[in-house]
Amino acid sequence: MKHFTKLAVAAVVAGVTAGAAMAQELYTPNLSYRTGPFAATGIPLMNGQADYMTMLNERDGGIGGAKINFEECETGYSTEKGVECYEKTKGQAIVTQPWSTGITLQVLPKTNVDEIPILASGYGFSPMMDGETFQWAFNTPAGYWDGADMIIQYLESQGSLEGKKIVHLHLDHPFGKEPLPVLEKLAEEKGFELVPIPVGLKEMQNQSAQWLQIRRERPDYVIMWGWGAMNAGAITEAVKTKFPMENFIGVWWAGHDADLKIVGEDGKGYKSISWSFPNAEAPVIADIKKYVVDAGLTKSNPEEMEGVFYNRGIIISAILAEGIRKAQEEYGTAEIDASQLRWGLENIDMTEARIDELGLTGMVPPFKTSCSDHTGKSGGWMLEWDGEKFVKASDHLVPNTEGYADLIASSAAEYAEANQPWPVNENCGG
Structure with missing residues (x-):
């Protein structure tokens, strides 16, 4: 029937x-x-x-x-x-x-x-x-937590993160703060130090203060949760300060061709996680x-x-x-x-x-x-700028959602509780 x-x-x-x-x-x-x-x-x-x-x-x-x-x-x-x-x-x-x-x-x-x-x-x-x-x-x-997990997975595939320092360069906006719960959890589990560095909306095109801090911190990697003009500003500063581009990775919204074309060959090695590919x-x-x-x-x-x-x-x-x-x-x-x-x-x-x-x-x-x-x-792929365009630099990566399932459940429950009455669909069946 x-x-x-x-x-x-x-x-x-x-x-x-x-x-x-x-x-x-x-x-x-x-x-x-x-x-x-x-x-x-x-x-x-x-x-x-x-x-x-x-x-x-x-x-x-x-x-x-x-x-x-x-x-x-x-x-x-x-x-x-x-x-x-x-x-x-x-x-x-x-x-x-x-x-x-x-x-x-x-x-x-x-x-x-x-x-x-x-x-x-x-x-x-x-x-x-x-x-x-x-x-x-x-x-x-x-989602953003998936992206954060896949970036750390990729970095870990390059070698242990124990004792490493990772900067989270992010737009000082709800978007930029989204991955922090998972990054903090993974930092504790894998033994790396996470250093959040915010970029204000008025600082997007002039990040000299942030990159001065990055030079002082001397991180092993910089993960960028950037958007719009912030990305071009950060990539330009990274080139200017000679930060190794192969250790600079962005979320999917920080993988825009036009931003990398500004620096061309100097941006070679920069990476961005992505769930789409041209x-x-x-x-x-x-x-x-x-x-x-x-x-x-x-x-x-x-x-x-x-x-x-x-x-x-x-x-x-x-x-x-x-x-x-x-x-x-x-x-x-x-x-x-x-x-x-x-x-x-x-x-x-x-x-x-x-x-x-x-x-x-x-x-x-x-x-x-x-x-x-x-x-x-x-999941997605790690893309890499080859000096002219983005190319795939990894096999298909899949987020380990089980690793932060408890965080998903607790955050969802907390949101529902704070926004009562909040109807929940009890008929999903898993």
């Missing part, structure tokens, strides 16, 4: 696709930041996201017969403006994409009441991976060129389209699109609502075969979400 039902659902979706002109559009607003101090990183990400959705609209008539309205609401990365954008768009939205840890933290309790899923791919509040507690929040396919040979790139670029529908350019961030934008929209497809198949309608999309995002199964089928070959590791796991544990 279940098999019959699935076939019937597929038939319904196919029928809706055939009558695509009758289907209402799906509203998936993006809280963008093409202006402000982080615009240089926001623009390629937004362009990648928009181009993927435009490609689906132009090539396939949308998803399941429904066109996608991916309207942007500009925040300038301001938390206040981000909340305004959320309130402005939430009426018809089936998802919200906050695009800032600060904005995510502000709208997180609101979405629990409004019952709109948050899609915060690779950012936001790390315990959101606990789907039982955070029913409406997804940091698919990897593959110019992937079929999806050819389709974007055919249906979007050649049609004059992109805001991007050839150089940007080769970069990590543009391609990461593609992956983020592909994750959202896959969640939409899953929901359409399950509920037998193209015009899904926010609650149905939540189910879809909880049932993504990005196998190697599915990744290839979507034309995303080599661009994202496999991952699988569930009711209780809203991240998917994709």
Whole structure:
């Protein structure tokens, strides 16, 4: 009977696709930041996201017969403006994409009441991976705690960290402080000294004080949790002070091609953990060129389209699109609502075969979400700047989430307790 039902659902979706002109559009607003101090990183990400959705609209008539309205609401990365954008768009939205840890933290309790899923791919509040507690929040396919764990795994593969000193150079913002609980835990377990060095928003382009402290500390490694202009400032200072670039590693938001092109060959050896990778040979790139670029529908350019961030934008929209497809198949309608999309995002199964089928070959590791796991544990690769571009410098790394499972559980419980009444999904079943 279940098999019959699935076939019937597929038939319904196919029928809706055939009558695509009758289907209402799906509203998936993006809280963008093409202006402000982080615009240089926001623009390629937004362009990648928009181009993927435009490609689906132009090539396939949308998803399941429904066109996608991916309207942007500009925040300038301001938390206040981000909340305004959320309130402005939430009426018809089936998802919200906050695009800032600060904005995510502000709208997180609101979405629990409004019952709109948050899609915060690779950012936001790390315990959101606990789907039982955070029913409406997804940091698919990897969270900051996963990133911190994978960086330490990589460093440990280069030799024991016992007695070593690691600087955590970070934006003095909720985003920059996110990995600290896991880094502190790993420092205690593995015997290295962790030295946090914050960078204020007004210091991003002039970090002479921070790098003077780094020279005094003489760390074995610097891990950077940077964003926007902070990254270019730090990389420039590292070159100027002759810090060994092979010992300088950033989170995925500190792996932007444009920042490294400023120093070129001098940046060779710099690394960044990443859950996405630009593959110019992937079929999806050819389709974007055919249906979007050649049609004059992109805001991007050839150089940007080769970069990590543009391609990461593609992956983020592909994750959202896959969640939409899953929901359409399950509920037998193209015009899904926010609650149905939540189910879809909880049932993504990005196998190697599915990744290839979507034309995303080599661009994202496999991952699988569930009711209780809203991240998917994709893992990632260590990327390295070779003087001209980022290349893979490691095999597929997978976070050891069991190592900080107790931290996830306690942090999620603490958040729920502090924000009572906070409904928990007790029907996940693990």
